[in-house]
Amino acid sequence: MKFDTIGKPRRRVDGRAKATGQLRFADDLALPRMLHCKLLRSPHPHAQIESIDVSRAEKHPGVHLVLTGEQFPIPYGIMPVAQDEHALARERVRFVGDPVAAVVATDEQTAGAALGLIEVKYRPLATIASPEEALATPEPRIHDYGEQGNIHRNQSYEFGDVDQALAKSDHVFEDLFFYEGNTHLAMEQQASLASIEGDGKLLIQTSTQNPHYLHRQLARVLQMPAAHIRVIATPNGGGFGGKCDPGNHEFVVCKAALILGRPVKICLNREEVFYQHRGRHPVLMKFRTGVTKDGRLTAMHLQTLLDGGAYGSHGPASTFYTGVLTPVTYELPRFKFEACRTFTNKPACGPKRGHGTPQPRFGQEVQLDKIAEKLGLDPAELRLNMVTKADSLTASWLHIGSTGLAECIRKVVEMSGWKDKHRKLPPGRGVGLACSTYMCGAGVSIYWNKLPHSGVQLLLDRSGQVTVYCGATELGQGSDDVLAALIAEALGIDPSFIRCVTGDTATTPIDLGSYSSRVTIMMGNAALQAAGRVREQLAAAAAEQLDTLPERVRFSQGRVYAAEDPNKAMSFVEAVALAEGKFGTLGAVGSYSPPKAPGRYKGAGVGPSPAYSFSACVVETEVDPATGWITVPKIWIAHDIGQAINPVLARGQVIGGVYMGLGEALMEEQVFRRLPAKLSGALVHRTPSLLEYKSLTSLDMPEVEVALIEDPDPNCPYGAKEVGQGPLLPVMPALANAVFDAVGVRIDEVPITPDKVLHALEKKAKGEAPRVGPESFPAVPYPAPIFVLPPWEDGDGNEVKKNDASAVV
Amino acid sequence: MSAVPDRVHMTLRVNGEDLPVSFAPYKTLLEVLREDLNLTGTKHGCELGECGACAVLVDGEPLLSCLELAVECEGREIQTVEGLARGNELHPLQAAFADVGGSQCGYCTSGMLMTAKALLEREPAPSRERIKEAIAGNLCRCTGYQQIWESIEQAARVMREERE
Ligand code: FES
Ligand code: FES
Numbered sequence: 001m002k003f004d005t006i007g008k009p010r011r012r013v014d015g016r017a018k019a020t021g022q023l024r025f026a027d028d029l030a031l032p033r034m035l036h037c038k039l040l041r042s043p044h045p046h047a048q049i050e051s052i053d054v055s056r057a058e059k060h061p062g063v064h065l066v067l068t069g070e071q072f073p074i075p076y077g078i079m080p081v082a083q084d085e086h087a088l089a090r091e092r093v094r095f096v097g098d099p100v101a102a103v104v105a106t107d108e109q110t111a112g113a114a115l116g117l118i119e120v121k122y123r124p125l126a127t128i129a130s131p132e133e134a135l136a137t138p139e140p141r142i143h144d145y146g147e148q149g150n151i152h153r154n155q156s157y158e159f160g161d162v163d164q165a166l167a168k169s170d171h172v173f174e175d176l177f178f179y180e181g182n183t184h185l186a187m188e189q190q191a192s193l194a195s196i197e198g199d200g201k202l203l204i205q206t207s208t209q210n211p212h213y214l215h216r217q218l219a220r221v222l223q224m225p226a227a228h229i230r231v232i233a234t235p236n237g238g239g240f241g242g243k244c245d246p247g248n249h250e251f252v253v254c255k256a257a258l259i260l261g262r263p264v265k266i267c268l269n270r271e272e273v274f275y276q277h278r279g280r281h282p283v284l285m286k287f288r289t290g291v292t293k294d295g296r297l298t299a300m301h302l303q304t305l306l307d308g309g310a311y312g313s314h315g316p317a318s319t320f321y322t323g324v325l326t327p328v329t330y331e332l333p334r335f336k337f338e339a340c341r342t343f344t345n346k347p348a349c350g351p352k353r354g355h356g357t358p359q360p361r362f363g364q365e366v367q368l369d370k371i372a373e374k375l376g377l378d379p380a381e382l383r384l385n386m387v388t389k390a391d392s393l394t395a396s397w398l399h400i401g402s403t404g405l406a407e408c409i410r411k412v413v414e415m416s417g418w419k420d421k422h423r424k425l426p427p428g429r430g431v432g433l434a435c436s437t438y439m440c441g442a443g444v445s446i447y448w449n450k451l452p453h454s455g456v457q458l459l460l461d462r463s464g465q466v467t468v469y470c471g472a473t474e475l476g477q478g479s480d481d482v483l484a485a486l487i488a489e490a491l492g493i494d495p496s497f498i499r500c501v502t503g504d505t506a507t508t509p510i511d512l513g514s515y516s517s518r519v520t521i522m523m524g525n526a527a528l529q530a531a532g533r534v535r536e537q538l539a540a541a542a543a544e545q546l547d548t549l550p551e552r553v554r555f556s557q558g559r560v561y562a563a564e565d566p567n568k569a570m571s572f573v574e575a576v577a578l579a580e581g582k583f584g585t586l587g588a589v590g591s592y593s594p595p596k597a598p599g600r601y602k603g604a605g606v607g608p609s610p611a612y613s614f615s616a617c618v619v620e621t622e623v624d625p626a627t628g629w630i631t632v633p634k635i636w637i638a639h640d641i642g643q644a645i646n647p648v649l650a651r652g653q654v655i656g657g658v659y660m661g662l663g664e665a666l667m668e669e670q671v672f673r674r675l676p677a678k679l680s681g682a683l684v685h686r687t688p689s690l691l692e693y694k695s696l697t698s699l700d701m702p703e704v705e706v707a708l709i710e711d712p713d714p715n716c717p718y719g720a721k722e723v724g725q726g727p728l729l730p731v732m733p734a735l736a737n738a739v740f741d742a743v744g745v746r747i748d749e750v751p752i753t754p755d756k757v758l759h760a761l762e763k764k765a766k767g768e769a770p771r772v773g774p775e776s777f778p779a780v781p782y783p784a785p786i787f788v789l790p791p792w793e794d795g796d797g798n799e800v801k802k803n804d805a806s807a808v809v
Numbered sequence: 810m811s812a813v814p815d816r817v818h819m820t821l822r823v824n825g826e827d828l829p830v831s832f833a834p835y836k837t838l839l840e841v842l843r844e845d846l847n848l849t850g851t852k853h854g855c856e857l858g859e860c861g862a863c864a865v866l867v868d869g870e871p872l873l874s875c876l877e878l879a880v881e882c883e884g885r886e887i888q889t890v891e892g893l894a895r896g897n898e899l900h901p902l903q904a905a906f907a908d909v910g911g912s913q914c915g916y917c918t919s920g921m922l923m924t925a926k927a928l929l930e931r932e933p934a935p936s937r938e939r940i941k942e943a944i945a946g947n948l949c950r951c952t953g954y955q956q957i958w959e960s961i962e963q964a965a966r967v968m969r970e971e972r973e
Contacts, residue, residue, distance in 0.1 A: 015907030018915030019899060021850020021890035025916065028849035109835075187854045187862055187916040187950050237852070237916030238950045270855045476914025476951050652910040652956050659953025690859035690948065698954045699945045 004556055005489045006718050007710075009648045012481040013495055014235070014474065026207045026234040027191035031263035034193070035064055037253050038111040038266070040101040040118050041275065042093035045345035045683040046142070047122035049091055049100065056117040057103055062110035065256055066118070067102040072255070076217045078210075078245045078350075080447050082152075082312025084143050087221065087251035093122070094142055094310035095345050096684050097275030099248045104256045104264055127345045127683050129672065131284065131307045132778050134342035142310060142343040151781075152308050153319045153341040157603065158785035158802070159327075159395040160334035160793055165299035169290030173371055176286050176774040177363035178749045179732075181307065182668040183279035184352050185695055188237020190276060191267035192250050194257035197230070204254055205232045209243045209473055210513030213446060215505045217246045218254060226505075229254075233503035236514075239475035240660070241351035244515050245278045245313055274688035278350030279670055281318055281341070282307040283359035286777045287367050295375050295382045299334035302326060302360060305780055306341040306349070313350035315341050317446075317606060321356025324607030326364055327394040328437040329405060329614070330386045334790065335395045338782040345683055346672055351515060353660060354725050357438065358732060362750055365434035365733030369740065378422070379433050379737070380413050383616075395790035397599030397797045401611050402713040402721075404640030405435060408616035411638040411707045416618035422741060428623055432737025435616045436729030439609035440713075440722040441518025443594045452591035454522040455509030458487065458530045460586040464573035466491065466498045468530075471511035472523045473503040477724050478649040479519045485645050486524050486717055490531035491538075492555025493572050509589065517722035520645070521610055522592045524717030529590030537586060541579035542570060595715070600797040601788045610715040613722045614640040617658070617730035621738040625761055628754030630666060630739060635731070638707040642721035647708065654727040655704045659696060661731030667694040667751050748773025819883045823848065824892025834880055838872075839863045841879035842889060850890035850919050854948065861947030864920035865889050871924045890919035893926065901967040902926060902960070911960030913951035920947050925961045933969055937962070 017023040054066040069090035077083040089100050101118050105111035128134050128142060128150055138149025147154040166172050192206035202224065208214050211233040219226035236243055249266045256264040268276060284305040290298035304322040308315045323337035354361075372379040387405045394400065412433070413419065421431045445453060457469040468487050472479045480500040488495040501508060511523055538560065539553035546553065546569070548562035561569035570578075580586050597608030616638050622631040635658055644650040670693070671686045687693045712719020732750050740746055745760035748771060756772045764770035787802040789795030818831040823846065832845045839856070842848045842865070854860035856875040863874045866888040893900045902922050905911060912918040921944060928935055928943040935943070940961050941954070949957060 011908045014915075015912060016899065016903075018912040018918050019903035019907040019922065020894060021919045023915050024849065025852070027853075028843070030844075030847075109833075185950055186914075187860065187948065188852070188914070189854065236914060238914045240950070270857065270859075476916075478913070648908070648910045648956075649913075652913055652952055655953035655955045656913065656951050657953075660950075689857065690855045691857070695948065695950070697945050697948065698941045698957070701941075701954045704953065704955055 003489055004492060005485050005495060006645055007643065007647065010495070010646050012478055012646065012649060013484045013500065014480050023235050025188055025237050026193060026205055027267040029193045029205055031193065031195055034263040034265055035104050035106060035260065036108045036111050037102055037104045037256060037264050038108060038115055039099040039249060039252065040115045042089065042096060042098040042100050043682065044093055044122050044124050045096050045127045046125040047093050048125060049089060049093060050121040050123050052101060053119040054101065057114040060114040060117055062106040063103055063114045064260055065104040067252060067255060072221065072251065074221045074223065076221050076246060077312050078213060078314055078446060079312065079316055081316050084145065084312045087248045095347050096682055097347060098310065102252045104260065129344060129683050131305050131342040131344065134344055135778055135780065142345065146343065150343045151340060152312060152343050153316055154783055155319065155603065156338040156782045156785035158336040158787045160790045162299045162301050162334045162336040165334045166288060166290040166301065169298040170293040171291050173289045173291065173367055175363065175367045175370065176748065176777055177366065178774045179283045179359035179362055180750055181280050181282040181349060181670045182664050183274060183277055183670045184240035184242030185693065186238030186240055186242050189268045189270060189273050190243060190247055190249065192253050193263060193265040194253040195263035196257055196261055201228045201230060202254055202258060203230045203232065204250060205234050206250055207236050207243050208233045209236060209239045209475060209515055211473060211503050211505050212471055212510050212512055214246045214250060218251065221251050222254060222258065230506040233473040236473065236475040239514060240353045241355060241515065242278055244351050244513065247276055270690055271688045274685055275347050277309070277347035277670065278313050280352040281349040281356065283322055284774055284777060285360060285363045287363050289367060291371055293375065295371065295377045296386050297330055297332045300326070300332055301336040303777065303780065304339045304360065305778070306339065307344050308341045309344055309346045309348040311348035313348040318349065318351065318356040320603065320606035322360050324396065325357045325437055326360050327396055328398060328400060328612055329388060329435055330383065331388055332395055336785065340780045340782060353657070354438065354728050355516065358729050361436050361729045362732045365730065366736050366748060369432065369737040380409055380418060383435055384409050393598065393791045396607065397604060397788070397791065398607050399598055401715055402642065402711055403612070403614055404709040404711045405614035405616065407709045408614055408638035408640050409435060411709060412616040412618050412636050415705055415707060416636040418618055428625060428742055429621065430738045430741025431618055431620050432734045432741055433616065433618050434730040434733035434737060435614065436726060437612045437614050438517055438722060438726035438729060440521040440611040440613060440716060441594065441609055442516040443597050443608035444605040445512055452593050453518070454511040454526040455589060455591045456523065456526040456530045457509050457589045458534050458587055460534060460576050462577040462580050464497060464576055466493070467501060468498055468527065469501045469508040470523055470527070471503060471505065471508045472519050473514045475514050477514065477653060478646065479514060479523065481649060482520050482645050483523060483527055486527045487531050489718065490528055490535060491572065493558050517725045520720050520722060521716050524720065525592040526590040528717050529592065530588045533588035533590065534586060537583050538575045538579045541582045542575045545570065545578060598797050601786055601799040603786065611642065611713045611721050613726040615726050615730050617734045619731065619734040619738045621735065621742050623739055623742040623757060625743060628757035628761065630752065630754065630757065632662065632702045634702050634705070636705045637727055638709055639723060639727050640709040640711065640721065641723050642713040642716050643710050643719035644708050645720050650708055650723050651706050653723040654706045657725065657727035658704050658731050659701055661728040662735065663696045665732040665735040665750060665752055667753065669751055744770060746771040746773065817880055821879070821882055821887060822885065823887045824889060832879060836879050837875050838877040838879045838882050839874035842874060848889050848891050852916055852919055861924065862917050862920045864923045864947065866923050866927055869927065869930065871927045888923065890922055893922060902964040905960040905964040905967070909960050909963055910952065910956030917947060917949040921949065921957055929965055929968060934965060
């Protein structure tokens with residue numbers, strides 16, 4: 001297919017505004033009579049609030065309002081099953097940094113000073129610092145809901161009899177892995193400005209990825225009709241999942257603006273952003289994987305244990321995601337997956353780029369490297385021989401549409417010179433390979449409903465201007481550019497003739513938000529439906545004038561012409577005017593809902609997607625045996641994108657994903673320590689600053705060579721699949737595998753730091769197992785599994801009784 | 810001890826213009842630019858000198874505006890992203906960042922642009938290594954830096970051609 005716009009490198013539609021500093025982020029906004037808000041946060045990881053005295057703060061000059069949990073009786077949470085947060089804590093604080101009170105004052109300085117005048121009496125409670133402690137300490141409960149004790153979620157699925165298959169396997173590999181938590185670290189700190197508009201309605205302009213979900217939660221917490229609230233998602237200075245959850249501060253400034261009738265702004269400082277968190281869950285994993293002697297998988301039993309932090313957040317989904325995408329890359333006849341999420345007294349974990357899937361992907365791909373090593377196979381060949389097929393089902397009933405995984409592997413092997421390097425480089429140097437997959441949007445919304453996942457509205461007039469409205473939000477990923485490009489292509493005009501109005505609940509149709517890599521596919525399909533409807537009107541009007549049939553009217557390069565004779569033509573602007581004359585004011589809407597998934601068991605809603613992207617990556621390393629220091633000279637990655645819409649942005653997403661993955665692999669960690677007893681013994685964040693939370697700088701970043709594999713997916717707009725999250729996933733295991741190739745030690749833990757490498761090398765020198773990683777997996781009281789037969793064992797996608805099923809097999 | 814005044818009044822020279830402004834004396838240059846002069850193109854990611862998002866040029870040198878008191882800046886030549894374009898035409902660095910992926914979310918962009926401008930004024934043809942070093946104090950969470958290096962290289966080429 002030949003395109004005018006799609007697939008051509010082009011300045012992004014918001015490029016100019018970004019390069020001139022004209023783009024207005026939330027903290028760049030100011031309004032007359034604006035007041036400033038600051039939050040008082042708990043110094044205790046777990047405590048009962050006995051009393052709060054705000055009287056001195058209220059009397060402080062310049063203070064307009066002090067709020068506490070009293071004003072927020074109604075809880076919220078991003079997921080309907082986890083409504084466990086209050087904008088300001090009532091009765092209980094659950095981590096160091098939990099917001100307790102808020103001061104609104106003439107400026108930040110005054111608000112900050114008044115925070116010090118609030119007197120809170122706490123009664124400290126026992127602190128739970130890890131999932132192991134959570135399992136061992138059912139009381140005190142951090143929340144009075146959940147499965148039991150301090151277990152938030154606990155689940156088990158079995159697709160075919162896994163023990164039976166493992167018993168029949170030539171080899172069974174059992175491996176433990178640990179993936180440390182880390183955070184998004186978006187450069188923009190969350191900011192919000194709440195005000196009352198002239199019509200008396202509440203407006204919040206805020207850094208959020210999901211204005212629609214925030215809108216619903218605000219209506220609930222503030223007990224107002226949603227129609228009286230307007231949420232504008234300002235352009236986000238990076239999101240990566242960190243601005244998906246509604247934030248305490250958003251409710252607080254809205255409440256304050258409603259009480260005071262004045263604009264109220266807040267901008268979290270960097271330390272507070274670490275407390276807001278919602279980042280990568282620390283996950284302990286156990287894989288038992290059966291293989292044949294020629295290296296094909298027979299079955300896998302995966303167990304995960306998640307450290308959820310103090311609140312539910314997206315946790316119920318995160319828990320699923322530590323397993324549901326595991327069977328998508330390689331043919332896996334049977335699969336058992338048990339997962340448990342615990343509460344701990346730390347900032348809540350949630351969705352970060354790859355949401356729950358990087359952790360098991362790390363384990364799975366490192367284990368495959370061990371399998372290849374043991375069986376004497378090439379890790380690339382091992383994978384190529386068992387990639388899942390297009391239009392197939394997994395044991396867990398996920399439908400895979402298109403796949404370019406084999407092509408990705410072949411490409412990355414070729415680009416990197418893999419065959420001349422793997423097991424062939426001199427000691428201290430190595431290469432590692434890993435693959436991955438990601439969803440193009442979740443098949444099911446966060447709250448259950450039958451409504452469209454994305455809506456787009458188009459407005460055209462005789463000026464030739466096309467305005468497109470959509471609730472999607474710009475995080476930097478380029479959603480406005482995708483929107484403009486798709487409409488431009490469909491109408492045969494330049495993207496510069498399109499004006500995007502996005503992320504505003506008052507003026508744009510609902511889009512669920514910028515998460516789960518759903519925007520290009522869902523917004524895109526809605527946009528193409530709307531554009532198709534408008535095009536029909538334009539074609540009908542133009543056909544009369546061009547003396548041809550409507551279906552023979554073509555749109556390209558700002559012209560509308562007859563297919564049989566391109567000289568029979570008019571400008572796009574003329575065609576719009578004709579159509580406006582014929583039909584009246586021109587506009588159309590489009591919407592999109594994902595196809596229904598084949599799985600019918602309880603829980604089958606998490607994992608299905610209209611399409612899956614695939615990636616393969618090779619990382620090269622140099623490891624200094626004296627210091628354990630890891631240098632990465634180069635990374636090669638091939639990503640199956642279906643079709644790149646703007647290759648500049650697509651490549652940027654791939655490299656940005658690789659960067660973030662490499663940071664997680666080498667250094668990023670959100671970790672905690674206990675203060676000495678004489679200082680309170682509290683569990684505190686070890687590094688809540690940009691300086692100490694290590695991330696890659698320009699000097700640390702290797703060159704990345706990117707190949708975009710384009711095989712258009714029929715479910716996607718012009719075939720375009722996701723690229724925002726997938727390319728992060730293979731980097732961590734590829735790095736771990738490269739370290740093994742370089743110095744023969746296994747670091748079964750992320751991040752892979754010099755001290756761990758040195759420790760493993762010491763063990764190797766002593767003749768011990770050359771490995772650093774978790775040594776044991778605690779006894780987790782997983783429930784009896786929901787048993788489902790895989791499609792190839794006569795299953796129908798429903799749960800069955802395991803014993804009956806075994807009889808069938 | 811003499812009393813600290815509530816506000817000071819002075820004239821700051823920003824992007825070639827003399828701007829009279831009064832502000833609380835504890836305010837940083839970042840705060841005065843953003844809050845008192847309404848020049849919000851300069852961003853902040855930490856206000857502790859750790860991220861480079863707030864970089865501006867003072868007397869031609871990159872400076873973290875979150876660490877500089879505005880009262881120290883009287884009589885100095887301050888340049889911000891707002892002054893970069895030539896009339897309505899983008900500076901080659903701005904054009905390159907917009908065209909070749911140097912700006913994703915755009916939040917680090919102003920700091921990157923100003924830092925890069927100082928580099929290219931000193932060194933019209935920097936090597937990639939020099940570019941990497943020059944922006945080592947500017948964190949970017951989106952791009953993985955590569956398209957930023959490429960943007961600076963492209964701008965350097967354009968600027969060299971312009972000079973010829
Ligand atoms: S805001 Fe100045 S260095 Fe971060
Ligand atoms: S473009 Fe987003 S932080 Fe650099």
